[in-house]
Structures are given as structure tokens and as C-alpha cells.
Amino acid sequence: MANNNPTSFTDKISEESAGLVEKVSAGTAQLKAKASEFGRLAADKIDENMTAAAAGLDKAAASIHNTADNPPGVETAREMAHATADKLSATAEYVREHDVDTIMTGVRATVRRNPGQSLIIAGFIGFLIGRSLRSRYSD
Numbered sequence: 353m354a355n356n357n358p359t360s361f362t363d364k365i366s367e368e369s370a371g372l373v374e375k376v377s378a379g380t381a382q383l384k385a386k387a388s389e390f391g392r393l394a395a396d397k398i399d400e401n402m403t404a405a406a407a408g409l410d411k412a413a414a415s416i417h418n419t420a421d422n423p424p425g426v427e428t429a430r431e432m433a434h435a436t437a438d439k440l441s442a443t444a445e446y447v448r449e450h451d452v453d454t455i456m457t458g459v460r461a462t463v464r465r466n467p468g469q470s471l472i473i474a475g476f477i478g479f480l481i482g483r484s485l486r487s488r489y490s491d
Contacts, residue, residue: 395451395452395453398452399451399452402447402448402452403448405444405447406444406445406447406448407444409440409441409443409444409447410440410441410444412437412440413437413438413440413441413444414437416433416434416436416437416440417433417434417437419433
């Protein structure tokens with residue numbers, strides 16, 4: 353006669369289920385760790401390039417300041433050029449002093465406070481990027 357002991361059958365299923373849960377949990381933890389590692393590597397790579405970006409902003413600011421000293425237009429153009437150069441310098445300093453996570457948190461907060469202006473700025477930046485790419489590839 354076959355051993356139809358329900359307790360041993362349910363114990364076996366319970367053991368198998370526990371083993372499966374452990375494997376899934378271990379796999380999930382491993383996947384989370386890898387995703388976190390890749391995210392950190394990407395942020396580190398961006399942080400490395402931020403120094404170069406800040407230097408570029410400073411160079412652009414200096415160039416604008418130099419041009420603004422003898423503009424080919426009126427006093428208003430000079431003031432606007434210096435104001436733009438000052439903003440670029442401030443942006444360069446901000447990029448040097450903050451990491452990617454801090455900058456992104458600030459951007460998110462600003463976008464939430466000013467959604468309309470953020471859309472306009474994003475559209476303008478997209479337009480400039482598109483225009484730059486079109487002129488680059490049409491030559």
C-alpha cells in the first residue's frame with residue numbers, strides 16, 4: 353500500500369516553496385545591488401565630467417565679459433552680456449560645488465515649483481539642441 357501521508361507531502365511542498373522564496377529573494381537582492389552599482393557608476397562618470405563643464409562655463413563667461421567691454425551695440429547690450437556672463441560663472445561654481453544627485457534634486461524641486469516656465473525652458477533647450485544637430489549634420 354502506498355504511503356499517503358499528507359503531512360509529509362505538505363512538508364515537502366512547504367520546504368520546496370521556502371527554497372524557491374529564498375532563491376527569488378537572493379536573485380532580487382543581487383539584481384538590486386547590480387542596478388545600484390550601475391547607477392552609481394553612471395553618476396560617478398557624470399561627476400568626472402562636471403569639472404570640465406564648469407571650466408567650459410567659466411571660459412564662456414570670460415569670453416562674454418571680454419566681448420561686452422566693447423560691444424558693437426548700445427549700453428543695454430553690454431549690461432545684458434555681463435549679466436549673462438555672471439550667470440554662467442555662478443552656474444560653473446554651482447556645478448563645481450554640487451554632485452549630480454544634489455543638482456537633480458534641485459532641478460526637480462524647481463520644475464515642481466514652476467512647471468510652465470520649466471516647459472518653456474525645456475522647449476527652448478530642445479530647439480537649440482535640434483538646431484545645433486541639424487547644422488552639424490547638414491554641413
